[in-house]
Amino acid sequence: MFKLFRLLKPYKASVVAIITLMLLQSLAQLYLPTLLADIVDVGVVKGDIPYILRFGAYMLLVAMGAMVCVIIASYLLARTATGFGRDLRRTLFTHVESFSLHEFDKLGTSSLITRTTNDIAQVQQVIVMMRMFIGAPTMLVGGVIMATYKDAHLAIVLISIIPILAIAIIGIMRKGLPLFKALQVKIDGINLVLRENLTGIRVIRAFNRSEHEKRKFEKANLDYTKTAVKVNVIMATMMPIMMLVFNLGVVVILWYGGVRIDANQMQIGDLMAFIQYAMQIMFSMFMMTMIFMMIPRASASAVRINEVLALQSNIHSAEMAKSLDSNQAAVEFKHVSFSYPGAEQPAIRDLSFRAEPGEVTAIIGGTGSGKTTLIHLLLRFYDVESGSIILDGHQLPTLKLESLRQQIGYVPQKAALFSGTVADNIRFGRETATDEEIMHAATTAQAADFIAEMKEGYQAVLAQGGTNLSGGQKQRLAIARALVRKPNIYVFDDSFSALDFKTDAKLRSALKTETEQATMIIVAQRVSTIMDANRIIVLEEGQIAGIGTHSDLMKTCAVYQEIVASQLSEEEIA
Numbered sequence: 016m017f018k019l020f021r022l023l024k025p026y027k028a029s030v031v032a033i034i035t036l037m038l039l040q041s042l043a044q045l046y047l048p049t050l051l052a053d054i055v056d057v058g059v060v061k062g063d064i065p066y067i068l069r070f071g072a073y074m075l076l077v078a079m080g081a082m083v084c085v086i087i088a089s090y091l092l093a094r095t096a097t098g099f100g101r102d103l104r105r106t107l108f109t110h111v112e113s114f115s116l117h118e119f120d121k122l123g124t125s126s127l128i129t130r131t132t133n134d135i136a137q138v139q140q141v142i143v144m145m146r147m148f149i150g151a152p153t154m155l156v157g158g159v160i161m162a163t164y165k166d167a168h169l170a171i172v173l174i175s176i177i178p179i180l181a182i183a184i185i186g187i188m189r190k191g192l193p194l195f196k197a198l199q200v201k202i203d204g205i206n207l208v209l210r211e212n213l214t215g216i217r218v219i220r221a222f223n224r225s226e227h228e229k230r231k232f233e234k235a236n237l238d239y240t241k242t243a244v245k246v247n248v249i250m251a252t253m254m255p256i257m258m259l260v261f262n263l264g265v266v267v268i269l270w271y272g273g274v275r276i277d278a279n280q281m282q283i284g285d286l287m288a289f290i291q292y293a294m295q296i297m298f299s300m301f302m303m304t305m306i307f308m309m310i311p312r313a314s315a316s317a318v319r320i321n322e323v324l325a326l327q328s329n330i331h332s333a334e335m336a337k338s339l340d341s342n343q344a345a346v347e348f349k350h351v352s353f354s355y356p357g358a359e360q361p362a363i364r365d366l367s368f369r370a371e372p373g374e375v376t377a378i379i380g381g382t383g384s385g386k387t388t389l390i391h392l393l394l395r396f397y398d399v400e401s402g403s404i405i406l407d408g409h410q411l412p413t414l415k416l417e418s419l420r421q422q423i424g425y426v427p428q429k430a431a432l433f434s435g436t437v438a439d440n441i442r443f444g445r446e447t448a449t450d451e452e453i454m455h456a457a458t459t460a461q462a463a464d465f466i467a468e469m470k471e472g473y474q475a476v477l478a479q480g481g482t483n484l485s486g487g488q489k490q491r492l493a494i495a496r497a498l499v500r501k502p503n504i505y506v507f508d509d510s511f512s513a514l515d516f517k518t519d520a521k522l523r524s525a526l527k528t529e530t531e532q533a534t535m536i537i538v539a540q541r542v543s544t545i546m547d548a549n550r551i552i553v554l555e556e557g558q559i560a561g562i563g564t565h566s567d568l569m570k571t572c573a574v575y576q577e578i579v580a581s582q583l584s585e586e587e588i589a
């Protein structure tokens with residue numbers, strides 16, 4: 016956790032001020048019972064009213080001073096803690112942005128969300144409690160010293176209570192700590208079910224699985240609740256136990272104090288002050304228990320945050336990485352192989368092909384044959400295991416990541432849109448795109464008509480993830496987004512699947528003129544989409560089963576013939 020506290024550096028001045036103010040406040044608190052003892056022993060016992068008024072006013076002043084210290088310290092603390100939380104969230108978010116898909120696969124999206132929100136809140140809470148860190152030990156040590164100063168004999172009673180309380184606290188904590196750690200993992204569990212539920216709500220409803228999902232959530236919720244209840248029971252038992260020990264201690268102090276007053280060895284005011292010191296000691300021990308309880312939970316969270324921060328993506332731009340500035344870019348795969356971590360079979364095996372500028376290279380194959388993986392390798396979401404991918408004569412790792420991705424207009428299999436207007440979503444492809452360029456891209460992508468039908472046209476606001484659009488509309492906006500980028504390479508990952516045949520054909524003919532000079536890589540399930548391609552690559556279980564034009568493959572590739580036969584009529588094949 017201390018590693019994370021390095022982020023407190025910009026708040027150094029505030030932290031020093033908070034520590035000073037809290038020390039002053041604790042000292043004032045420790046001084047008050049002594050003042051009270053003086054008022055009672057001198058003022059009340061002797062009936063000296065001016066003394067009582069003078070010291071009463073003095074006491075009020077000290078108490079007000081302490082209050083001012085607390086108010087300023089609390090204000091500074093609130094600012095420091097929220098600033099720290101903001102900085103940590105920013106650091107984590109920026110770091111996660113640099114992850115490759117490997118790291119996302121490893122940590123899981125739900126866990127990353129919990130870590131960026133709940134876990135950071137736990138650590139932030141420790142900063143909020145900083146007041147206690149300073150106040151509690153000062154009050155404990157100061158209280159013992161002041162109590163001893165008031166009456167050393169009586170202080171022995173008090174000091175003997177402290178180890179009893181400490182043993183009780185340690186016992187309770189030993190039970191509580193593992194539970195605190197477990198709580199964070201269980202929140203991950205709830206988030207996972209919740210996230211899946213919210214994103215898959217349509218499928219859940221359509222398959223009447225609401226009850227099943229409810230049970231799943233109930234299970235995760237109950238699991239968390241049970242642990243939380245256990246934690247709270249432990250916390251709840253702590254207070255009465257501490258109060259019991261303390262009250263018994265007070266009884267002993269009162270009895271023994273009475274004996275000492277009787278014997279004229281102690282004054283009544285001193286006994287009153289003594290009891291106040293005992294209360295301060297007790298309160299500070301309670302605060303310290305809270306701190307000890309909180310720190311393990313926060314440090315469990317800190318470990319989870321540090322885990323994310325320590326994870327370094329090995330996909331980044333090398334120091335000497337180059338930028339590309341050519342107008343065309345050929346793509347070449349040379350004996351590329353790749354396996355996902357933990358997978359038994361490689362997803363891509365010894366893959367070699369060239370995709371030339373001004374040509375269409377199509378990839379077809381059954382589900383799970385490695386089409387999307389191939390695209391992800393080209394975008395360098397993952398690094399190849401062996402072989403190399405060459406773009407415009409440069410191996411991918413020698414290129415700046417930004418420059419590599421700048422070359423590519425990527426339309427993913429599942430069109431991901433963002434909350435914002437239609438224009439914002441298309442402009443996502445290139446921030447500097449003008450309104451005319453956006454409209455032109457939309458027209459080419461066959462999206463202009465449905466955008467015109469929307470009440471506010473390009474300014475129509477899309478719901479989160481574009482849920483207020485149809486699948487085909489989403490795909491066309493994703494295509495417009497790639498077109499507006501005017502890249503050298505277009506990658507369409509099964510991007511025409513949600514389009515009807517007519518729109519598919521219209522889109523492809525519009526694309527032809529728009530992307531004449533570009534290298535086109537089209538992954539498709541439908542043969543009709545790619546029949547005219549200059550080169551069709553047939554993938555089967557991560558390997559090339561055939562490569563050539565439609566007519567070549569019809570003669571030579573059995574896998575392709577099978578796919579064609581299952582989709583086209585005799586006439587279309589001819």
Ligand SMILES: Nc1ncnc2c1ncn2[C@@H]1O[C@H](COP(=O)(O)OP(=O)(O)OP(=O)(O)O)[C@@H](O)[C@H]1O
Binds near residue numbers: 355383387
């Ligand atoms: N993130 C991942 N982690 C582990 N294995 C994966 C991952 N993504 C894909 N795979 C596996 O890699 C293989 C190739 O998957 P890929 O998504 O490339 O196939 P595809 O040809 O695009 O399929 P589809 O047409 O169904 O989209 C599959 O066996 C799949 O199970």
